[in-house]
Amino acid sequence: MRYISTRGQAPVRDFAGVLLAGLAEDGGLYVPQAWPTLQPDDWRALRGLPYPDLAARILAPFTAGSIDADTLHRLCREAYAGFNHPAIVPLVQLGDDLFVQELFHGPTLAFKDMAMQLLGRLFDHVLERDDARITIVGATSGDTGSAAIEACRGRDRLHVVILHPEGRTSEVQRRQMTTVLAPNIDNLAVDGSFDDCQDLVKAMFADAPFRSEMQLSAVNSINWARIAAQIPYYVAAALALGAPDREVCFAVPTGNFGNVLAAWAARRMGLPVRHLAIGSNRNDILARFLGANDMSMRAVMPSLSPSMDIQVSSNFERLLFELQGRDAEACARIMTGFRASGRMAVPEPAWRAANGLFRGLSLDDDATSTAIRRLHAEAGYLADPHSIIGIEAGRRFAVAGIPTIAMGTAHPAKFPDAVRLATGRIPALPAHLADLYEREERYRRVPNRLDAVEAAVRAALFKNAA
Incomplete structure (x- = not known):
């Protein structure tokens, strides 16, 4: 498998090269040169596989030529061995044809563990093979940072520096990052928003001398490996509910567009998906785009769902590239214009094509709290403020007779204040994090x-080298 940039001016790379590069040198994002596709019998043959084996089978076409099948299977088994649910990604039924897939049973209680636990091992494997070292820089709105730190702590060939927006994550999210005192981990609290942090990461990659000196790599979903590692759980959910002989819909709370892009990729590979519902908070740029082709940046507003407090959804560039018929020149022009003007001029045919598959819903804080409270009263289910937005999007755009699977992206204990505000209950942290509030912080x-x-x-x- 070879990979090309959405802007067309970066070297073509294999999977290992894309993993280590992160962002393409031309500022674009790497995508497969050709999409692998599976036939109905191929999908049926995956039914009933344990999740690590399913993940290895789905990832195999993307890693072909870089990582052999036996190694990939071993890394997947190791990655998910520490999850605290035997199904890894269990489905919970909330109503007629409405399900939530819980993606928060990993070590940091968020869906980012699904990719990060594998990415840490992929980095280790490739760096050991190549006798190399890298510096990982990442921006986080809360969950990516803790998942990356947990996956990479103590790894000799990796140094990790995570940027988070000061005061704009939950306390649990911050402490999950800043209480890891491993020598290869550093946290920077930036005076700004997540978009500012993300822009700083991209600017470091664009600074060619600095990028080379630091041997930079990325763990944000600008790194294609992150997207690839999220595709298998969509496959697992669809197969459990009858695919490929039955269509499904997915509903995804979305900020940076990476999680829902993985669902789109599963569909592109042949999984029968009727539509993809996007849930946004008050930072509603994606919902505005789908409703009125209004992809214009506004000030980022803090919300009860801080991991979605984003106005620049980086992974939308990958979808734009596909909607434009893989015209890299047009994609580069549109993205450059967006950064210059704050408004993305998406051509009408591309916007209509997006509306043929995607649906968009946004909830403000009051509506989010109301939805958490209602679901808890009706179904006895406690959802965090991100997951509930996906669940509500699933309800809004449900199609009779077709299962809708909403992504449960975080454990409610990561956002105790929001859950208490809505329900009066304070969800307890699991035992391995019970002393989190007493741990020393460093940032x-x-x-x-x-x-x-x-x-x-x-x-x-340099501190680490010393």
């Missing part, structure tokens, strides 16, 4: 400036 505050952040990354790496 550094930095201004929202590229030179300051680059200096902090350099200092972190």
Whole structure:
């Protein structure tokens, strides 16, 4: 499998090259040069497989030529061995044809563990094979950082520096990052929003001398390996509910567009998906785009669902590339214009094509709280403020007779204040995190400036080398 950039000016790479590169040198995102497709009998043959084996089978076409099948199976088995549910990604029925797939049974209680636990092992394997070292820089709105840190802590060939927006994550999210005191882990609290953190990461990759000096790589979903590792759980849910002999719909709470893009990729591979419902909070750029072709940036507003407090959904570029018929020049022009003007000029045919598959819903904080409270009263199910938005999107766009699977993206204990506000209940942290509030924290505050952040990354790496 070979990979190309959405902007057409970066080297073609294999999976290992894309894993280590993260962002393409031309500022674009890597996508498969050709999409693998499965036939109905291929899908049927995957039914009943344990999740790690299913994941290895789905990922095999994407890693072909870089990682042999036996190694991939071993890494997948190791990645999911520590999850605290035997099904790894269990389905819970909430109503007629409405299900939630719980993706939060990993070590940091969020769906990001599904990819990160595998990515840490993929990095280790490739770096050991190549006798190399890298510096991972990542931006987080809350969950990516803790999942990346947990997956990469103590790994000799990786140094991880995570940027988070100061004061804009939940306390549990922050502490899950800042209480990991491993020597290869550093956290930077940026005076700004998640979009600012994401822009700083992209700017570091665009700074060619700094990128080379630090041997930068990425764990955000700009890294294709993150998307690939999320495809299997969509397959698992669909197969459990009758695919390929029955269509399904997916509903996904969405900020950076990576999770729902993995669902789109599963459909592109031949999984029978009727539509994809996107749930947004008050930062509703994706819902506005689907409703009125209004992809315009506004100020990021804090909400009860901080992991979705995003206005620049990086992974939308991959979808735009596909909607434009893989025209890299047009994709680059549109994305460059978006960054310059704050408004994305998506051509009418591409917008209509998106509306043929995607649906969009946004909920403000009051509606989010009401939905959490109602679901708990009706079904006895406690949802976090991100998952509930996906569940509500699933309800809104349900199709009679077709199962809708909403993604349960985080454990409610990660957002105790929001859950208590809605239900009066304070969800308990699992035993392995029970002392989280007593643990020592370590992080550094930095201004929202590229030179300051680059200096902090350099200092972190030199400290580790010393």
